Amino acid sequence: xxxxxxxxxxxxxxxxxxxxxxxxxxxxxxxxxxxxxxxxxxxxxxxxxxxxxxxxxxxxxxxxxxxxxxxxxxxxxxxxxxxxxxxxxxxxxxxxxxxxxxxxxxxxxxxxxxxxxxxxxxxxxx
Numbered sequence: 113x114x115x116x117x118x119x120x121x122x123x124x125x126x127x128x129x130x131x132x133x134x135x136x137x138x139x140x141x142x143x144x145x146x147x148x149x150x151x152x153x154x155x156x157x158x159x160x161x162x163x164x165x166x167x168x169x170x171x172x173x174x175x176x177x178x179x180x181x182x183x184x185x186x187x188x189x190x191x192x193x194x195x196x197x198x199x200x201x202x203x204x205x206x207x208x209x210x211x212x213x214x215x216x217x218x219x220x221x222x223x224x225x226x227x228x229x230x231x232x233x234x235x236x237x238x
Contacts, residue, residue, distance in 0.1 A: 114138040114227040116207045121232030128236070129195045134207030134229055136188040141211045146183060146190040149222055150203035150234075157206070162217040163190060170217035175201075197236045204231040 120132040134146065147162035161181035163169040169181050180193045190207065208225035215224050 114140065114209060116209060116227055116229035118205065118207045118229040118232040121205060121234045123235045123237065124197055126197060126199055126236055126238050128197050129193070130197065130234060131194065132192040132205055132207075132232060132234070134190045134192075136190075136209055136227075140188050143211060143213050145210045145212070145215045145217065145220065145225075147208045147210075147217075147220060147225060148181065148190075148192045148205055149208060150201075150205045151231075152200075152203040155203075157222050159220060159222075160205070161192060162220050164215075164217055168217050170219075194234070197234075199236045199238045201234060202236050203234060205234050206231045 115137045118134045143165050145164050148160040149157050150160050151157040159172050161171040163181045163183050178196045183190045207229040209227040210225045
C-alpha cells in the first residue's frame with residue numbers, strides 16, 4: 113500500500129505564491145508518475161501537472177508559466193510551486209501516484225492513478 117500526505121495549502125491573495133508538498137510512503141516502486149489534480153466547488157476534478165521518475169513533466173495550459181511541478185526522488189516527495197495565483201485557482205488540490213509504466217505526463221486522467229492523498233485546500237482571494 114501507498115500513502116500520500118499533502119501539505120502547504122492555505123489562503124493567499126491574488127498574485128501571491130504557495131508551495132504544495134506531497135510525501136509518499138509505503139511500498140514505492142522506482143518507476144512512478146506523480147501528479148496534482150484539483151477540484152473546485154461544483155466542478156469536475158481536473159489535471160494540473162504531472163512528473164515521471166525520469167524527470168519528464170507536464171503542466172495544464174491553465175497553469176503553464178505560473179505553476180511548476182518537481183520531485184525529490186530520494187524523499188519520494190513531489191512539489192507544486194504556484195506563483196501568480198488567481199481566484200480561479202481556488203480548489204482542493206489532490207496528489208496522486210501511479211506505477212503504470214505506460215502512463216505519460218501528457219493529459220493523464222484521474223482514473224490512471226491508483227493512490228490519492230486526502231487533498232489540501234487552496235483559496236485565492238481577489
